[in-house]
Each structure stands twice: as C-alpha cells, then as structure tokens.
Amino acid sequence: MWFQHYGAPSHCSQQMRNYLNVTFPDKWIGRGGPVAWPARSPDLSPLDFFLWGQLKSMVYETPVANKEELVARIVAASHEIKDDPNVFSRVRRSMVRHCRLCNDYGGRHFEHLL
Numbered sequence: 001m002w003f004q005h006y007g008a009p010s011h012c013s014q015q016m017r018n019y020l021n022v023t024f025p026d027k028w029i030g031r032g033g034p035v036a037w038p039a040r041s042p043d044l045s046p047l048d049f050f051l052w053g054q055l056k057s058m059v060y061e062t063p064v065a066n067k068e069e070l071v072a073r074i075v076a077a078s079h080e081i082k083d084d085p086n087v088f089s090r091v092r093r094s095m096v097r098h099c100r101l102c103n104d105y106g107g108r109h110f111e112h113l114l
Contacts, residue, residue, distance in 0.1 A: 001024070002024065002027045002028065003024045003027070003028040003029070004029040004030060004037065004045060004047065005028075005029070005030040005031075007030065007031050011030060011031075012032055017032050020033065044095075044098055044099065044102060046094070046095055049094065049098060050090075050091050051081070054077075054081060055074065055078065055081065058077035058080065058081075059073045059074055097114075098114075101113055
C-alpha cells in the first residue's frame with residue numbers, strides 16, 4: 001500500500017515525514033518523501049481526478065436520510081469500485097491522458113481540456 005499527499009503543510013512536517021517513513025517505508029509520495037510529486041496537483045492524482053468524484057456520484061445518487069445511511073453508502077460504493085475488474089485499467093488510461101496533457105501544456109492548467 002502507498003500513501004500519497006499533495007503538499008498540505010501538515011503532511012510536510014518532520015514529525016509526519018518520520019511517521020510516513022516508518023509506516024510506509026519507501027512507499028509514500030509527496031514533498032520530502034522518497035517519491036517526489038508536484039505540490040497541489042489534483043489533476044495528476046487519481047484519487048482526486050477519479051476516485052472522489054466517482055464515490056460522490058455513487059453515494060449521492062439519491063438524497064441521504066441520515067449519518068448511518070451515509071456511512072453505509074460510502075462503504076458500499078467503495079466496495080463496488082474496488083470490486084470492479086475494469087476500474088484500474090480505466091484509471092491507468094485516464095492517468096496517461098492527464099500526464100500527456102500536463103506535458104503538452106508545460107505544466108499549466110489543462111483541466112478544461114478533459
């Protein structure tokens with residue numbers, strides 16, 4: 001399992017980096033970590049450009065009545081996404097597209113082109 005952050009100051013403190021180094025040795029992505037990643041780059045993070053939007057659309061397809069129902073829907077949607085045999089290939093294809101656009105536009109904003 002990997003941990004990825006995108007530059008939130010609370011994730012960059014020495015205490016947090018020490019914790020990440022112990023908990024996810026050589027398997028965390030972000031500023032000050034073993035794998036560098038552009039700060040605040042949600043357009044290059046599959047969690048931001050895919051997972052949260054997909055989860056939100058599934059959870060809020062119909063109005064939620066209460067907190068318990070909300071938690072149950074989040075759990076159910078998470079399992080549905082996890083169990084989808086095609087989800088990772090779709091995310092990979094989308095990630096390649098995002099990286100190409102980022103490169104083509106010199107790192108400038110490109111979300112409007114998606």
